[in-house]
Amino acid sequence: MEMDFRAVVPPSGAPLNLWVWVAQLLITTVFATGFITYYQQAWHMAFETYRDRPVISGSIRCGMLVGAIVVGIALHMVGWLVFANASGLMFHNLGLFALTFPLMVEGESIMEYLVQVVGVVYVWNMHHMGYFNSPQYVVSMVVLAVMVYVMWRYKGAIRYHVERNVAVFAVIGISFWALLPHHSAGLTMNPLIAVQGFTMYLGMVIATAYFLRADHRASVRNQENDQTAHFDSLTNAKSYATYKEDVTAAFAQAEAQGQPLSMAAVDIDYFKQINDHYGHLGGDDVLVGIARQLSAVLARHGGRAALYRTGGEEFNVLLPGMDAQTARPIVEDCWRSVRQSHFASGVNVVQVTISAGVVDMVATDNNIEDLYRRADESLYQSKHHGRDTITVNGQTVTSATEHRPVAIRTILTQRVYDTRTNPLVPTHDEVILATYEEAYDRWDFPEHVHLRCLRSWTISARS
Numbered sequence: 220m221e222m223d224f225r226a227v228v229p230p231s232g233a234p235l236n237l238w239v240w241v242a243q244l245l246i247t248t249v250f251a252t253g254f255i256t257y258y259q260q261a262w263h264m265a266f267e268t269y270r271d272r273p274v275i276s277g278s279i280r281c282g283m284l285v286g287a288i289v290v291g292i293a294l295h296m297v298g299w300l301v302f303a304n305a306s307g308l309m310f311h312n313l314g315l316f317a318l319t320f321p322l323m324v325e326g327e328s329i330m331e332y333l334v335q336v337v338g339v340v341y342v343w344n345m346h347h348m349g350y351f352n353s354p355q356y357v358v359s360m361v362v363l364a365v366m367v368y369v370m371w372r373y374k375g376a377i378r379y380h381v382e383r384n385v386a387v388f389a390v391i392g393i394s395f396w397a398l399l400p401h402h403s404a405g406l407t408m409n410p411l412i413a414v415q416g417f418t419m420y421l422g423m424v425i426a427t428a429y430f431l432r433a434d435h436r437a438s439v440r441n442q443e444n445d446q447t448a449h450f451d452s453l454t455n456a457k458s459y460a461t462y463k464e465d466v467t468a469a470f471a472q473a474e475a476q477g478q479p480l481s482m483a484a485v486d487i488d489y490f491k492q493i494n495d496h497y498g499h500l501g502g503d504d505v506l507v508g509i510a511r512q513l514s515a516v517l518a519r520h521g522g523r524a525a526l527y528r529t530g531g532e533e534f535n536v537l538l539p540g541m542d543a544q545t546a547r548p549i550v551e552d553c554w555r556s557v558r559q560s561h562f563a564s565g566v567n568v569v570q571v572t573i574s575a576g577v578v579d580m581v582a583t584d585n586n587i588e589d590l591y592r593r594a595d596e597s598l599y600q601s602k603h604h605g606r607d608t609i610t611v612n613g614q615t616v617t618s619a620t621e622h623r624p625v626a627i628r629t630i631l632t633q634r635v636y637d638t639r640t641n642p643l644v645p646t647h648d649e650v651i652l653a654t655y656e657e658a659y660d661r662w663d664f665p666e667h668v669h670l671r672c673l674r675s676w677t678i679s680a681r682s
Contacts, residue, residue, distance in 0.1 A: 234411040235305045243309040244422050250313055251423035252430055255320065258283065259434055266326045283321070284331055288338035291318035295342050299405040305412050307405060311346075312419040318342060319391055320427065322370050323378045329371075336367055343395070350400040362394035379435040384428040385421075392420040451528040453503060454510035462527035462535060469539050470587040473580055480580040481538040481546035484594040485513070485553070488572045488606040490532035493564065501564035505571060506532065508562035516553045524549060535594075543579035543611050550577050551617055554609055572607035574598060579612065 235243065265279035291314045298310030318339045322332070343363065347356045366387060370377065377383045396417040399408050406412065449461040457465070466482070473480035487493075487509060494502040510526065513534065517524045524538045524546075536553070538546040554573055561568045576597025584590050593612075600615060601608040609617040635647040653664050 233305065234409070234415055235308065239306075240415050240419075244419050247309055247312050247316070247419050248422045248426045251316055251320075251427050254317065255427050255430055258287075258321070259431075262324060262326075280327070280331065283324075284334060287317050287321045287335065291315070291338060292342060295345060295404065299345075302405070304405070304407055305415065308412070308416045308419060311404070311406070312416060312423065314342060315392075315395060315420060316423045319388065322367065323374050323384070323431075325374065325378065332371055339363070339367075346395075346399055346403045346406075348404070349402075353400060355398040355400065359394045359398040362390065366391050366394075379432050381428045381432055384431065385424055388424040388428075389421055392417050392424065396420070451510075454506055454528050456510045456514065456526045456528040456534060459527065459529050462529055462537075465525065465527075466535075466537055466587045466591070469537060470580070470584075470590065473539065478540055479542040479545070480590070481541045481543050481577060482579075482590055482594045483536040483538065483546065483550045483553075483575050483577045484591070484598040485534040485536060485550075485573050485575045486598055486602070487532040488574055490571075493569065493571065497564040497567060497569070501567065502532075504564050505562050505569065508560075509557060509571065509573070510534070512556055512560055512562075513553050516556050517549070520549045520552070535591075541579070543577055546577055546579070547609075547611050547616065550575050550609055554607075554617060558607070574601040574606045575609045576601055577609065577611045 234240070261279055261283050265276045265283065269275040269279065294310045294314030294317060298307030298314065301307070302310065318335070321335050322339070327335075340360075340363070343359070344351070347353070347359070350356055370387060377387055396413045399406070399413065401408055449458060450456065451458045469480055472478070487505070490502065490505070493505055497505075510528065513526050513536070517526055517536070523540065524536050527535045527537065529535045536550065538549065541549075554575060557571065557573050561570055576594050576599070578590060578593040578597055580590055584593075597610040597613055600613065601610045604610070604615050608615055632648070632650050634645050635649060636643040637646045651665060
């Protein structure tokens, strides 16, 4: 039995049969979603996975650029040379989509964008060949130029917004299909063929607009989950849980490869006094400010060191690939930067200092806890030397010349009640003079308190 293809291939100037048009519409929509799925995967590899490896990232970006142009032009040529009349609409639309969709890619350079535009213009001119002096061609090129500028200038506000995305590409689709000459790249155009061509393109645009929005929302959720899992919610420094994972891996890698590894334990001086004086919200403001300052300093040094919040006012800096002497200038820069800065504490502005203990990995360190313990010991040595100080491998190397006066005693009062009476009856008053031990950052209270009857006072203190 011979099949009659005359029902499938329309005569010159005739539009597609309804069912053929529906089938091509479905095929183009499926192609579009598949195309952007792979294109987005390549984009994530180029701009995220391998962003710190420029050779690999650049190769992927080049492949994306060349691949889109080659595929777009090839599909147009198939629609022109292989299929007769309107039966090639599907391939013309697939080619147009492959060339125009990448114009919305984020992060590409102006040169990459212009090369992509050249590919679009090449195919555009292919369809207007022999009609370059016609008003339709001039108008279509003006519209295309405006849309190219709009997409480059505002792509961040358009790409993941469905209505804006569809509107911009719809204008491109209309200017392409509605303004084609009567004879265009194997097509004999009429209004119905133009409508069929545009609706195919619009179907791909709508499908990809929703796909991009869904992909973007999933990416944002993943980033938020990653932020919650790996970063401290207050200071945005890496969390203690992440610290435990990272330092264990860093220690194992340094031990296996024979590479140096340093660690700095950092503590905010007199932070309890800041909390007591300005309140915990004011203290939180100071914590956030110092974390930002430390992160900025570490970024200036190449970002090789990572900042972790390991306690209330305690931070830890992991410096892989560095011995203590290499790490020392970085920690000193952190120390100096904090000393010279002012930090908001509610409506107030305060100056604070930090103390640090820096150590590097030695042969006797059996695990990461040994390294951390020595860093902690160096930190407390800095505190014993008056704070605002850095100790490296047990040797105090940086100390401030000025120390701020601190309150070293305070009077605490309370009333004592007889619990055997109902209602309770006050029986004694008590006044205690507490002493602040600066070297240990703590308050000490008398071991014995002598109570006197009400209206009799005693001060019991230990100097």
